[in-house]
Amino acid sequence: MGVLSKLYAYIYLRGFRIWSSYKTQMVLNVLSWILPVFTYYFVGTSLGGELESFGISSYTAFVVIGLAFQGYVSSTITTISQRLRNEQLYGTIEYYVLSEGGVLSFLIYSALWGFTINSVNAGVILGIGELLHVDFHVNVLSTLIVFALLLSSALGLSMISAGFTMLVKQGNPISFFFSTFTTLMSGTVFPVTVLPSWIKDISLAIPLTWALEGLRFTMLEGYGIGGVLGIVEVLLLFNAVLLPLGGWFYLYSFNRSRRKGTLSEY
Amino acid sequence: MIEVDKISKTFRVKGKEIRALDKISFQLGKGEICGLVGHNGAGKTTLIKILSTLIVPDAGEARVENHDVVKEANFVRKLLGVMTVSERAFYYRLTGMENLMFFASIRGLSLSEARSRAKELLEMVGLLEWKDIPYMKYSTGMARKLALARALITDPPVILMDEPTLGMDPISSREFRRLVESLGRNRTVLMTSHNMVEVEDLADRVVILNRGKLIASGSPRELKERVGTMKLVRTKMPDSRLRKYIVGLSDQYFILRVPENMNVEGDEVSREPATLEDVFVSLTDEVDSTTNRSRGGGGWRRWAS
Ligand SMILES: Nc1ncnc2c1ncn2[C@@H]1O[C@H](COP(=O)(O)OP(=O)(O)O)[C@@H](O)[C@H]1O
Ligand SMILES: [Mg+2]
Numbered sequence: 001m002g003v004l005s006k007l008y009a010y011i012y013l014r015g016f017r018i019w020s021s022y023k024t025q026m027v028l029n030v031l032s033w034i035l036p037v038f039t040y041y042f043v044g045t046s047l048g049g050e051l052e053s054f055g056i057s058s059y060t061a062f063v064v065i066g067l068a069f070q071g072y073v074s075s076t077i078t079t080i081s082q083r084l085r086n087e088q089l090y091g092t093i094e095y096y097v098l099s100e101g102g103v104l105s106f107l108i109y110s111a112l113w114g115f116t117i118n119s120v121n122a123g124v125i126l127g128i129g130e131l132l133h134v135d136f137h138v139n140v141l142s143t144l145i146v147f148a149l150l151l152s153s154a155l156g157l158s159m160i161s162a163g164f165t166m167l168v169k170q171g172n173p174i175s176f177f178f179s180t181f182t183t184l185m186s187g188t189v190f191p192v193t194v195l196p197s198w199i200k201d202i203s204l205a206i207p208l209t210w211a212l213e214g215l216r217f218t219m220l221e222g223y224g225i226g227g228v229l230g231i232v233e234v235l236l237l238f239n240a241v242l243l244p245l246g247g248w249f250y251l252y253s254f255n256r257s258r259r260k261g262t263l264s265e266y
Numbered sequence: 267m268i269e270v271d272k273i274s275k276t277f278r279v280k281g282k283e284i285r286a287l288d289k290i291s292f293q294l295g296k297g298e299i300c301g302l303v304g305h306n307g308a309g310k311t312t313l314i315k316i317l318s319t320l321i322v323p324d325a326g327e328a329r330v331e332n333h334d335v336v337k338e339a340n341f342v343r344k345l346l347g348v349m350t351v352s353e354r355a356f357y358y359r360l361t362g363m364e365n366l367m368f369f370a371s372i373r374g375l376s377l378s379e380a381r382s383r384a385k386e387l388l389e390m391v392g393l394l395e396w397k398d399i400p401y402m403k404y405s406t407g408m409a410r411k412l413a414l415a416r417a418l419i420t421d422p423p424v425i426l427m428d429e430p431t432l433g434m435d436p437i438s439s440r441e442f443r444r445l446v447e448s449l450g451r452n453r454t455v456l457m458t459s460h461n462m463v464e465v466e467d468l469a470d471r472v473v474i475l476n477r478g479k480l481i482a483s484g485s486p487r488e489l490k491e492r493v494g495t496m497k498l499v500r501t502k503m504p505d506s507r508l509r510k511y512i513v514g515l516s517d518q519y520f521i522l523r524v525p526e527n528m529n530v531e532g533d534e535v536s537r538e539p540a541t542l543e544d545v546f547v548s549l550t551d552e553v554d555s556t557t558n559r560s561r562g563g564g565g566w567r568r569w570a571s
Contacts, residue, residue, distance in 0.1 A: 002376050009371035013364050014357060021359045091352030094320050095416075098343045100374030261277055261286075261312065261321045264352065 002100070010109035011116055019117070033121045036067055037128050040189050058220075061136075064129035065216050066188035068122040069147075073154045073208045074182045075121075076114035080158045081165045081175040083110050088169075091264040103254050104247070107162060111155050137222035145225060146218055149235035150211035156242025157207075159250035166253035187212050207238040268294040268317065268424060268454055273326035275312055286312040288478040289326065294471065296423070299450040301465035302458045304475035305550055310458040311351070313475070314428045317456065318348045330424050347417035349427040353409050358402040362393055362412050365401055370419045387415035391445065407438030414445065425449065427457040431464060443468050462543040472542065476550045486542050493540040493548050496523050501532030510547055523547075 020026055044059030087093040096106040161174035186208040192200050203209045214231040217223040257263045275287040287309045294300050302310050315321040319339040328335045330342045356365045370380035388394045391411040431439040459465050466486050473483040499522045514521035524530055525548055
């Protein structure tokens with residue numbers, strides 16, 4: 001099996017070693033995590049009490065949770081699509097097909113690296129939140145459950161997106177949607193209730209919207225599992241659809257590429 | 267052991283059909299090194315990739331150590347060491363050692379196995395002193411050796427290599443050949459090459475593809491005997507069909523190198539036994555179809571004069 005060696009390979013070597021070898025990129029990455037927190041913090045303070053009418057008691061707390069967890073979906077999806085595209089151009093993808101565990105293993109471990117780097121990101125943002133006096137009341141168990149469901153739905157979406165990358169090469173619609181629209185639609189920096197109703201309906205079709213709402217309950221209000229049961233059920237439903245659909249589509253895209261001879265760039 | 271049985275593959279690109287392989291059959295046993303040759307676009311890479319489970323054939327069957335490359339793809343993958351053409355297929359910012367450890371880990375070796383295997387292989391291909399140098403600093407020769415090392419990670423019984431010596435200098439490629447020769451003693455090796463000297467030196471068997479069809483196969487000796495003796499003929503204006511035989515030209519004459527039984531007008535200069543290159547030139551079409559078409563008929567006379 002060699003899980004340890006795969007973690008070493010994917011997370012340390014291909015993940016951390018390469019990421020940290022681009023020093024400027026690394027600094028910019030970290031800045032891009034931190035700066036939005038302050039931007040929205042000042043937006044919040046300048047608007048003052050206005051936001052309370054939308055049912056938000058502390059805007060800073062709202063934003064901190066939103067920014068800390070949004071990356072798990074958008075950046076994992078785009079990272080994996082870009083990753084796959086590069087491996088295709090370089091021709092390394094063929095060695096993943098030949099590897100133990102094959103392309104599914106490639107996807108899961110690549111997502112794991114995405115999750116790892118996002119967890120550093122989330123940690124930094126939550127830490128800043130603490131400094132900005134966000135009043136956390138965390139129920140660990142229910143937080144972990146919602147968090148796990150968020151990750152697995154991100155995995156499902158990543159597989160669909162990666163499948164598109166294999167099939168259409170350029171212009172991946174899934175990756176585009178999630179990198180561009182999540183901040184707007186999933187209640188990251190403002191509640192979805194302010195959106196026009198038809199956009200709000202779309203936002204309800206994104207698992208992140210539900211997960212963020214759930215995490216705000218479990219991390220700010222200390223809700224137990226009973227308090228977020230409805231949200232957990234919806235997330236389970238997303239997973240029940242996204243994981244099998246994603247897995248099927250992802251493997252289909254590879255088999256199709258093997259028939260067309262387009263695994264690596266032709 | 268490799269068995270290829272009436273393998274065919276047609277690619278479809280924008281409604282156009284390209285018949286890359288047409289009912290190819292041959293067999294290779296353990297201990298055999300086979301050179302797969304043919305002009306650009308003959309179908310060599312497609313065949314190597316089908317055997318590597320990276321392309322699915324349309325028809326026919328292929329087996330590696332008695333396992334079907336389509337139906338038992340996952341099992342076959344464990345038996346293969348593969349070296350693709352791409353020199354880009356490593357991580358540039360990782361060292362040679364790290365790259366090998368990476369690919370060893372994803373092939374299922376444990377961390378300690380991966381480390382010792384990587385060292386062993388680097389030593390074997392002569393890269394040990396370069397092991398901590400980033401891959402991006404490697405020369406083509408070093409890069410190709412690292413790719414060979416990667417192909418050997420699982421100590422596979424069957425090795426498939428696509429143009430392994432492409433871009434190597436003569437000394438590196440000679441070293442490389444000796445390495446492959448020793449590896450081939452108890453394995454089955456199939457490799458493509460455009461270098462006929464290399465194939466003649468290394469291969470026990472040669473398979474020649476021409477426009478997706480297998481046109482000849484046998485030991486280099488058998489193939490050379492089939493073509494026999496070549497004669498060098500000095501002639502004024504050769505027929506355009508003969509242009510692939512031109513080996514020299516002066517102001518007034520062309521020198522042709524043709525099989526002795528071929529009727530060509532001109533003065534015979536000398537006779538020599540056929541080389542593998544002569545076999546290749548005599549049996550395959552002039553150039554690959556695309557360049558032929560774009561150059562247009564008769565154009566060769568212009569470059570010749
Ligand atoms: N994925 C593909 N899609 C379409 N055509 C392809 C593909 N792969 C190869 N071909 C075509 O098939 C023929 C054989 O190609 P290839 O096997 O790469 O030849 P070789 O390796 O002998 O140069 C060529 O005409 C090539 O253009
Ligand atoms: Mg080729």
